[in-house]
Amino acid sequence: MVEEITRANEVLLEALAARSGLVCLVGAGGKKTTLYRLAMAHSGRVGITSTVAIPPFPRTLAAQQVIADDSVISTAVVEAAARARMVAFAKPSSKPGRLGGLDPSQVAALFRAARFNVVLVKADG
Numbered sequence: 001m002v003e004e005i006t007r008a009n010e011v012l013l014e015a016l017a018a019r020s021g022l023v024c025l026v027g028a029g030g031k032k033t034t035l036y037r038l039a040m041a042h043s044g045r046v047g048i049t050s051t052v053a054i055p056p057f058p059r060t061l062a063a064q065q066v067i068a069d070d071s072v073i074s075t076a077v078v079e080a081a082a083r084a085r086m087v088a089f090a091k092p093s094s095k096p097g098r099l100g101g102l103d104p105s106q107v108a109a110l111f112r113a114a115r116f117n118v119v120l121v122k123a124d125g
Contacts, residue, residue, distance in 0.1 A: 009041035018042065024051075024112055024123035035120050036061055039086060044117030047081070047110065050089040051123050054102040063088040067099060074110060080115035 013019050018038045025031040032054065039046050039061065048063060057065055064084035068078045069091060080087045089110070091100035102110075104123075112117040 006018055006065065008033050009115050012041050013038065013090035015075075018118060018120065019044075020118050022040045022108060022121060024121045026124040029121065031122050031124075038120055039088075040074055044120060045081065045115065046086045047077070047114060047116040048086070049090060049107055049110075049119060049121055050099070051096060051107065052097045052103055053120060054090065054101065055097060056099055057088040057090075061088060062086065065089070067092055070073055070106075073102070074106075074113065078114045085104075087114070 012098045063086040064080045066080050068076045068088040093100040
């Protein structure tokens with residue numbers, strides 16, 4: 001059973017070219033579900049974020065969460081990535097029950113600075 005799950009994870013990561021780099025999910029429906037499934041399937045260092053407002057990250061994700069404003073988010077994500085394999089990061093939002101998205105250039109900079117294998121990004125709303 002574990003071998004079958006491992007193989008299914010490998011197939012999913014390959015099919016969606018989600019092994020490395022910045023992987024952006026767009027389109028109608030299923031982005032967050034796919035994002036979190038890819039994060040759990042990946043065995044490397046994973047960043048999870050969004051460029052648009054999103055609901056809070058689910059606790060079942062088992063990721064170190066960093067919710068911080070522009071003045072500290074870069075440092076906080078790099079520090080979290082040094083301790084945790086998976087880091088979910090976003091900005092606070094003035095909208096109740098939502099997190100704020102990051103600028104695409106900030107996502108790219110954090111991918112490099114935190115040395116993630118992959119950063120999975122919800123890239124449209």
